[in-house]
Amino acid sequence: MLRHRTDLHVVVQSGLIQLVHDFGPEEFRNNVQALVDIAKYYKIPCVLTTSFDTGPNGPLVKEIAEGLSDFPLVRRPGQINAMDNDDFVKAIKKTGKKQMVVSGVLTEVCATFPALSLVEQGYEVFVVTDASGTFRDDTRESAHKRLQQHGVQLVNWAAVASELHRDWRNDIEGFGKIWTDHIPGYRCLMQSYTNAKEAE
Structure with missing residues (x-):
């Protein structure tokens, strides 16, 4: 179960987001914005990251950059797996959290690679399936199977919000x-x- 010992890792870049076809553009934008609003509402520590954002991948999506501007943004010069970047690893460790909520584009790369690395390092990892996107449904399903085989929990943004809230009252x-x-x-x-x- 998600507790308030959670950290959020987000990588959704403006160039890569154009590759998302397993969700409609408005639906995906809404899901990512919901995750941003959840992070703000629960005051969850966040680590934002981009890979090669001066190239075709583009900068972090505006809604994320503005909505979570109080949190560190690690601009990786080229590493594909965020956990291969020392500054990112330091930022994750600095939060002191043992649960990681991950969102990224592409699902099978930007969400999956760091999620698997975090599991190897002993973290409890949740990937937000509707705030991560990829080319096609079958590509997404393959990524989900791989994540589950390694103990990553798959959730949507509504589950993240509800598990953290615990009681409507x-x-x-x-x-x-x-x-x-x-x-x-x-x-x-x-x-x-x-x-x-x-x-x-």
């Missing part, structure tokens, strides 16, 4: 805002709840 409005901002149908449920509370 902790903050109904704050937790509900994450859902209403990223699941349009949930807006009606929160409106019904708000109207009922106001009528009391």
Whole structure:
């Protein structure tokens, strides 16, 4: 189970994001933004990273760079696996966390490689499947199987939010805002709840 001993590792670059075809562009953008909002809401330490961002991979996606601007950004000069970069490893260790939540594009590379390396080093690792993307559905499924074979837990952003929150009564409005901002149908449920509370 996810606890508040969690660190978030994100690598979604503007060049690579154009390769994501296992989700529609708006759906994927929404999922990544939801993960950013979760990190902010729970004050989860984050380590952001890019690989060769002066080349075709491009810089970190604007929504992530702006939404998580208080956290370190490790600009890898070229290493494909973030865990091959000493500055990134130091930043991870500095958080003092033992659980790692990973998101990246491409799923089978930028999310999978560091996830497997983190498992080897004794971390409990969760990959956010709907905030990681790749070329095709079958490519994603192959990556998921590989991750699971090595003990990585696959979750979506809603599971991350819910496991950390644990109880609606902790903050109904704050937790509900994450859902209403990223699941349009949930807006009606929160409106019904708000109207009922106001009528009391």
